[in-house]
Amino acid sequence: MGWNIAMEQERPVRLERRLSAIMAADVAGYSRLMHHDEEATHSKLTSLLAEGVAPAISEHGGRIVKNTGDGFLAEFPSAVEAVRAAVQFQTRIRELTAADAEERRIAFRVGINVGDVIVEPHDVFGDGVNIAARLESIADPGGICISSSAYDHIRGKVGIEFANCGEQTFKNIDLPIQTYAALLDGLYPQRPVGAKVPRSPPRLSIVVLPFANLSGDPLQDYFVDGVTESLTTDLSRISGSLVIGRHTAYTYKGKPIDLKQIGRDLDVRYVLEGSVQRSGDRFRVNVQLVDTETGSHLWADRFDKPLADLFEMQDEIVSRLANALNAQLIAAEARRAERSLQPSALDFYFQGMALWNKSWTSPHLRQARSFFERALGLEPDNVEALVGIALVDAAMAGVVFADDPCRYFAASEAASMKALSLDPQHALAHMALGVVQVCTQRAEKGVAECERALALNRNLAEAHALFGVAKMLLGHPEEMEGYVRDALRLSPRDDGAHRWLCCVGLAKLCLGAEAEAIEWLRRSIKANPNYPVAHFVSAAVLALIGKMDDAVAAKRDGLALDPAFAIRRLKNVWLSDDPTFRAGSRRLVKGLHMAGVPE
Structure with a gap:
C-alpha cells in the first residue's frame, strides 16, 4: 500500500494536449506605422481589435490565448470556425479602414493550422503553433494562409475558394508544409477555382549557359568558356542577384536545351545564352536574355571585335555585357512590379531604378524618389532604396534641378552613410557618397570613394x-x-x-x-x-x-x-x-x- 502511494506521488504531472485549430495574426508593416504615428496607430489598432477581431472570434467559438503587441494567438475547436472567423474580421477590418490613407492603413496577416498542441490557461505550445505563425508570415496583408491539415478539414465547407500555393519550407520545421491562400474578393486576385499558384523564382535569378563555340575550332573553347565564366562572376556583383554557379551551368553544355525546363529545374527567372564565332581576324559574340516563365526574348545584342589580345577583349566584352544586362534586368523587373497587386519593397526599388535610368528630369527624379521612399516605408533598412535616394538627391542638387542644393546634398550624404553602415561592401553606396564629396569641394575624398566602388565592382x-x-x-x-x-x-x-x-x-x-x-x-x-x-x-x-x-x-x-x-x-x-x-x-x-x- 505504501509502495503504491509513493509511486503516485512521484508520477509526473500530465500535460494537457488537444487537437486544435490555431490562428496566428499580426499587423503588416506595424513598425513602419508606429514610426509614422505611435499614438494614432495604437489607438486605431485597439479599436480594430475591439470592433472587428474580438467579436468574430467569440462568435465562432474561439478564444484569444494571448496578445503579441501587434497581433494575437487564438485557439478554436474547429478549423471551419477558425477560417470563418478570419474571413469575418478581415472583411470587417477592410470596411473600417477603407477611408484611411493607404500608407497608414492597418491590415492583418493571418495563418491557420490544425495540430496537436500543449495547452495552458494563457498559452499554447508546440509545432502546431509554430506552423501557424510561419503561415502568418507569408500571408499577404489582409489575407489568410492555411496549412494542408486545416485545408483538409474546411474544403467545401466555408464558401470560399483557396489557391494551392505549393509546399513551403519553414525555419525550425522539419518537413515542407503544403500551403493554401484564401481567394477573398478585393483582397486577393481572383484566380480560376482550384488553380495552383506556383512559387515564383527569386528576383534577379539567372543562369549563364555555356556559350556555344561556332568557330569549328576546339582550340577556341578556352576563350568561349572564359567569357561564360567571367560573365557568371561579374553578374553576381549586381546587387540582389542570384546567379547559378558555373559548375551547375556547365552540366547543360552540348545538350538539347528547353529554356522553360531549365528555369523550373534551377528555379531561375532568366537565362542568358550566347555564341562565339571567329571569322578571319575578327570575333563575333551573340547574346540573348530569355524569360524562363514565358520563353520570350527580352534582349539581344551582338559584339564584333578585331582579334587582338584575346584576354583584353574578353574583359571588355564581359564588362559591356554585365552593364547592359544590369539595365535590362532592372527594366524587366520593373515591368513585373507594375503588374503586382501588392508590391514589395523590391518591386518599388526596381520601379524607382527604371525611372532613374530613363530620364533625369525633375519629374522623373521626384517620381523615382517616391518609389524608393515607398520601399523604405515597407523596409526602413532597405539598403538598395537608401542608395537610390542618395543618388536622386545628389542629382537634384548637383545637376541643378533644385533651388536648395545644400539640403539635397546633406540628405544624399546621410542616406549613403546609412546604407554603408548596413552594408560596407556596397559598391554603389560608395559611389553615391563619392558623388556628394566631389560636388561639395571634397573631390579627393570623392575619388577615394569611387576607387573603393570600382574595387568592389570593376x-x-x-x-x-x-x-x-x-x-x-x-x-x-x-x-x-x-x-x-x-x-x-x-x-x-x-x-x-x-x-x-x-x-x-x-x-x-x-x-x-x-x-x-x-x-x-x-x-x-x-x-x-x-x-x-x-x-x-x-x-x-x-x-x-x-x-x-x-x-x-x-x-x-x-x-x-x-x-x-x-x-x-x-x-x-x-x-x-x-x-x-x-x-x-x-x-x-x-x-x-x-x-x-x-x-
Whole structure:
C-alpha cells in the first residue's frame, strides 16, 4: 500500500494536449506605422481589435490565448470556425479602414493550422503553433494562409475558394508544409477555382549557359568558356542577384536545351545564352536574355571585335555585357512590379531604378524618389532604396534641378552613410557618397570613394566618369575626356552615357574649345534628347560663338523639359574654388544670359 502511494506521488504531472485549430495574426508593416504615428496607430489598432477581431472570434467559438503587441494567438475547436472567423474580421477590418490613407492603413496577416498542441490557461505550445505563425508570415496583408491539415478539414465547407500555393519550407520545421491562400474578393486576385499558384523564382535569378563555340575550332573553347565564366562572376556583383554557379551551368553544355525546363529545374527567372564565332581576324559574340516563365526574348545584342589580345577583349566584352544586362534586368523587373497587386519593397526599388535610368528630369527624379521612399516605408533598412535616394538627391542638387542644393546634398550624404553602415561592401553606396564629396569641394575624398566602388565592382562605368568630373573641379578639365572614354568602353550604350558626354562638353567649354564642346553636346542630345542640362549648356556655347538662332532654339528645348530652370540655380551650387573651373562657370553663365535663359 505504501509502495503504491509513493509511486503516485512521484508520477509526473500530465500535460494537457488537444487537437486544435490555431490562428496566428499580426499587423503588416506595424513598425513602419508606429514610426509614422505611435499614438494614432495604437489607438486605431485597439479599436480594430475591439470592433472587428474580438467579436468574430467569440462568435465562432474561439478564444484569444494571448496578445503579441501587434497581433494575437487564438485557439478554436474547429478549423471551419477558425477560417470563418478570419474571413469575418478581415472583411470587417477592410470596411473600417477603407477611408484611411493607404500608407497608414492597418491590415492583418493571418495563418491557420490544425495540430496537436500543449495547452495552458494563457498559452499554447508546440509545432502546431509554430506552423501557424510561419503561415502568418507569408500571408499577404489582409489575407489568410492555411496549412494542408486545416485545408483538409474546411474544403467545401466555408464558401470560399483557396489557391494551392505549393509546399513551403519553414525555419525550425522539419518537413515542407503544403500551403493554401484564401481567394477573398478585393483582397486577393481572383484566380480560376482550384488553380495552383506556383512559387515564383527569386528576383534577379539567372543562369549563364555555356556559350556555344561556332568557330569549328576546339582550340577556341578556352576563350568561349572564359567569357561564360567571367560573365557568371561579374553578374553576381549586381546587387540582389542570384546567379547559378558555373559548375551547375556547365552540366547543360552540348545538350538539347528547353529554356522553360531549365528555369523550373534551377528555379531561375532568366537565362542568358550566347555564341562565339571567329571569322578571319575578327570575333563575333551573340547574346540573348530569355524569360524562363514565358520563353520570350527580352534582349539581344551582338559584339564584333578585331582579334587582338584575346584576354583584353574578353574583359571588355564581359564588362559591356554585365552593364547592359544590369539595365535590362532592372527594366524587366520593373515591368513585373507594375503588374503586382501588392508590391514589395523590391518591386518599388526596381520601379524607382527604371525611372532613374530613363530620364533625369525633375519629374522623373521626384517620381523615382517616391518609389524608393515607398520601399523604405515597407523596409526602413532597405539598403538598395537608401542608395537610390542618395543618388536622386545628389542629382537634384548637383545637376541643378533644385533651388536648395545644400539640403539635397546633406540628405544624399546621410542616406549613403546609412546604407554603408548596413552594408560596407556596397559598391554603389560608395559611389553615391563619392558623388556628394566631389560636388561639395571634397573631390579627393570623392575619388577615394569611387576607387573603393570600382574595387568592389570593376564594371561600374559611372565611377570612371565621376573621376573625370573630380578632375575638372580640381582644375584639370583636359582629363575629363579620357575618363569618359573609359566609361564608354565599359558601357557604350549605358543609360547614363548622355550625362557623361555632356560633362565632356562642359569641360571643353572650360578649356575654351567651343567647337569640340558643341560636338560632344550634340552626341549627348542624340543619346538622350530628354536631358535638359545638355540643351542649356549647348545654348550657352552656341551663344558664345555667335550662333544666336541655334542658341535660342537650344534654350527653348531645355525650358520645354525643365520650365523652372533659372541661372540662379547654377549660382547656388558652389562646386569648386579652382580658378580654371570658376572661369569656365562664368563663361557658362555669360552664354546662358546671351541665349536668354531666365535669371
